[in-house]
Amino acid sequence: MVVSTARLLIFAVLALVVCTGLAEAQKPTSIEASLNRDTIGLDEQAILQVIVSGNEADLPAPQLPTLPKFQVYNQGRSSNIRVVNNEMHVSITYRYLLMPTAPGTYPINNISVVHRNKRYAADNLELTVLDQGQAPSQQLPDPSASTSSSAQDYFLVATVDKTNPYVNEQVTLTLKFHIAVQYYTTPELTQPPTTGFWTEMLGNRAPYYQKINGRNYQVLEVKYALFPTQTGELTIGRALIRTTVASKHRSQRRSIFDNLMNRGDEITVRSKPIVINVRPIPSEGRPANFTGTIGRFDIAAHADKREVEVNQPVTVTIEITGVGNVKSVAEPTIGDLPDFRVYRSSSSESVNKLDDRIGGTKMFEEVFIPRRPGELTIPSLEFTYFNPRTERFETKETRPITIRATGAEGYAGGNGTPYSPPGVSIGSEASDIRYIKQDMGDLRRSGNIILTSPLYVIVNGVPVLVMVGLIVARVRRERLSRDVGYARSRAALKVARKRLATAGGMATVDRTADFYAELHRAVTSYLADKLNMSPHGLTGERIASLLTERGADGDLVNETTEFLEQCDFARFAPATIGKDDIDQALDRAEKLIVRMEGIRLG
Amino acid sequence: MAKRILWLLLLVPVVISFGVEADAQTRREAFDQANRLFQDGRYDSAIVLYERILADRVESASLYFNLGNAYFKQGDIGRAVLNYLRAERLDPRDDDISANLEFARGYTRVQMEGVKLNPISGVIESIIDPVRLNTLAWISSLLFIAFFVLLSLRYGLDFRDAWLRRSAVLILVLLIAASLLTTYKYRHDYLTRRAVLTCDQCPVYIGPSEDLDVELQGAPGLVVEIVDQSGDWYNVLFENKRRGWIRSDLVAEV
Known part of the structure; x- marks a missing residue:
């Protein structure tokens, strides 16, 4: 009987669902908004549910108005797609958690969705926020009431391990959700707002049980490591847990109907906010190389090789390991090293969580390039941190690393000379013209070419003339020695002049005969030399015919024969000759010879 | 006197x-x-x-x-x-x-493409380029004098030695070479009328008139050889053997 009633009911429900589905399928795109409560306390929250429905799968998300008096948390969405008679109906439910920040009555208008260029708006809503504790009791379970009630079914506790840490010191936040009733859905945690902290989740602890005031609670524990990034008062906000618990209002008698229809009550639990007072790191005794790291650390460095060629890289890994915010560990300072060029290569970190403390290793890789050969030392590197336990600055350092650098090929520097590889190359191309000359040099006539200058002609002409002269002289000399006639002819005038001079010495009245004989000889010898003949056979007639043969004019021939006859006459009748005659004869002889020199006789 | x-x-x-x-x-x-x-x-x-x-x-x-x-x-x-x-x-x-x-x-706006050196004149120029014309002329002159001294010794003073003859032949060969180089240098430097375009706009025409077509647009700094002249116009030969006519006031002779 019970079973058949159940079947009937199931059928009825299914029929109803199908009918509503059909009815909804005909609807166009629509939007509905609703609040689970219209009045809440200041430390309570309301759930805003927006349902967008339509006939298409890709319905857009709704747009919420800005709600300045609320913190709004998106609680996710759920979709429901049904196909009936080839008609698809899609409805997507969006849930938002509204947490008020001030009391008052606030309208929630303009919740809308834009689909296919059309805006669909939901009905306007209104939410009243009362001062804490004034919220009216409702039929629905009040989480706020439950947290404060003595008979708590569930509550959320937030604790921190310290409330006045140093900046960047870890604060461990523990959230414990105690629940003594059955819950249907996995509790959903919303992280507390932690503005001013860098947050790292430490993890969940496996659920455990704890007895409080005689009640057994299941405890769900979550821990966070918070690192304050600024000094002063910081607030860790409220954490929030949502889940569904068995309804308080179900009938004492459990029926199968209860189980089927009652899906429990949704509850939201919040923790109390925690105020943290962050202290600055003391400035007293703060070393210069302190970069703000807090915790406990160790530093180590090692090189990937100990022997390398000059100008070849050595990678040195610096490891800083310890407890604290490793992500904020800064690279140790490496000063200027004369023996190395240093390049930052990379950094990496591995974070581990040991006993709820954040720690790990930060690694820096640095490339050291030796500048010169020899035993070179990378000096020890220091790392300073603030230890909050001892409240002191502590410095750790690496051991120096010795690198043996060997001379590279082409290394030209001597010992101690820093090796500088060719970093800059200077091309052969000039960047500007070469500068003007300060010395004018030798000025010369423009266009003066030595080839056409008289000097050049003279210098080159002289040897030619000298050579010609020498050759001519030589030729003449040779002819004179070879040709008697030529030699006599060349010498004829000279000999004749000599005879005339001798005759001139005898030009006195008492030596008339000798004088004329000498004159006669001078003329005949001259002719004989010129004609290369013996003077002895030369009579007046012979001379006349020879002269005529050689082309002498008649006047000269007559003159000559007449003169020779005069000489003969004077030689044999010297008494008739006076001083005048002697002088005349000498003059005449001279003229004759000169005239005969004028014609070619030889 | x-x-x-x-x-x-x-x-x-x-x-x-x-x-x-x-x-x-x-x-x-x-x-x-x-x-x-x-x-x-x-x-x-x-x-x-x-x-x-x-x-x-x-x-x-x-x-x-x-x-x-x-x-x-x-x-x-x-x-x-x-x-x-x-x-x-x-x-x-x-x-x-x-x-x-x-x-x-290198700053000339226009660079002439395909400038080719005659391989023979290239070799000759590489020899004589670094030498001044005057130096070449005096070398030739010295060889000339030496040659004539030897000739004078042989024919004027009748020296008859084998070394004299060999030296004369050697010097004659050198003299001919030096004279040829000198002549080449002289022609190259002085008889060849080289000129540089000094104009800002240097149109080179296909003939000696501005009514004719422009053969190419020259640019200041281009070196040409003046091969002919007609009135105020020069027929110029560019280094890549392009030819044209340019107004004489647009170029300056080296």
Whole structure:
């Protein structure tokens, strides 16, 4: 009987669902908004549910108005797609958690969705926020009431391990959700707002049980490591847990109907906010190389090789390991090293969580390039941190690393000379013209070419003339020695002049005969030399015919024969000759010879 | 009479050298002044002074070089190249001159493509390029004198030695070579009419008239050879053997 009633009911429900589905399928795109409560306390929250429905799968998300008096948390969405008679109906439910920040009555208008260029708006809503504790009791379970009630079914506790840490010191936040009733859905945690902290989740602890005031609670524990990034008062906000618990209002008698229809009550639990007072790191005794790291650390460095060629890289890994915010560990300072060029290569970190403390290793890789050969030392590197336990600055350092650098090929520097590889190359191309000359040099006539200058002609002409002269002289000399006639002819005038001079010495009245004989000889010898003949056979007639043969004019021939006859006459009748005659004869002889020199006789 | 002429002949160079010495002093001062102007960046004034020295019909490699530098600094590539070429002719071995010539020619707006050297004249030029014409001329002259001394010994004084003959033959060969090179250099440097385009706009026409078509557009700094002349027009041969006619006032002979 019970079973058949159940079947009937199931059928009825299914029929109803199908009918509503059909009815909804005909609807166009629509939007509905609703609040689970219209009045809440200041430390309570309301759930805003927006349902967008339509006939298409890709319905857009709704747009919420800005709600300045609320913190709004998106609680996710759920979709429901049904196909009936080839008609698809899609409805997507969006849930938002509204947490008020001030009391008052606030309208929630303009919740809308834009689909296919059309805006669909939901009905306007209104939410009243009362001062804490004034919220009216409702039929629905009040989480706020439950947290404060003595008979708590569930509550959320937030604790921190310290409330006045140093900046960047870890604060461990523990959230414990105690629940003594059955819950249907996995509790959903919303992280507390932690503005001013860098947050790292430490993890969940496996659920455990704890007895409080005689009640057994299941405890769900979550821990966070918070690192304050600024000094002063910081607030860790409220954490929030949502889940569904068995309804308080179900009938004492459990029926199968209860189980089927009652899906429990949704509850939201919040923790109390925690105020943290962050202290600055003391400035007293703060070393210069302190970069703000807090915790406990160790530093180590090692090189990937100990022997390398000059100008070849050595990678040195610096490891800083310890407890604290490793992500904020800064690279140790490496000063200027004369023996190395240093390049930052990379950094990496591995974070581990040991006993709820954040720690790990930060690694820096640095490339050291030796500048010169020899035993070179990378000096020890220091790392300073603030230890909050001892409240002191502590410095750790690496051991120096010795690198043996060997001379590279082409290394030209001597010992101690820093090796500088060719970093800059200077091309052969000039960047500007070469500068003007300060010395004018030798000025010369423009266009003066030595080839056409008289000097050049003279210098080159002289040897030619000298050579010609020498050759001519030589030729003449040779002819004179070879040709008697030529030699006599060349010498004829000279000999004749000599005879005339001798005759001139005898030009006195008492030596008339000798004088004329000498004159006669001078003329005949001259002719004989010129004609290369013996003077002895030369009579007046012979001379006349020879002269005529050689082309002498008649006047000269007559003159000559007449003169020779005069000489003969004077030689044999010297008494008739006076001083005048002697002088005349000498003059005449001279003229004759000169005239005969004028014609070619030889 | 002969003695008087001799005295006069001896005096003339002395008088001339006095005059030259006085001129040289003022020119040197002008040169230094121009250099100072150049250093102060007053290139236009420096150019005026350098040109004034050259106007006295005297020249030197340094003078042309500095003038070329001043023109270059003024942005007149054409006249810069012109003066570097003139300087190079006087002192072909000066590295500064050839460097600046090359540098300035790199700035010519238009570069002639396919400039080819005749391989034979290329070899000859590589031999004679660094040598001045005067040097070549004196080498030729020396060989000429030596040759004639040997001839005189042989034919004038009748020396008959085997070494004399061999030396004469050797010197004759050298003399012929030197004479040929000298002739080539002379033709290249002085008989060949080289010119540089100094115009800003240098249209080169296919004939000696502006009514004819333009063969190409030249640019200042291009070096040409003047092969012919017709009135105010030069028929020019570019280094890549392109030819054309250009107004004579647009070029300056080296």
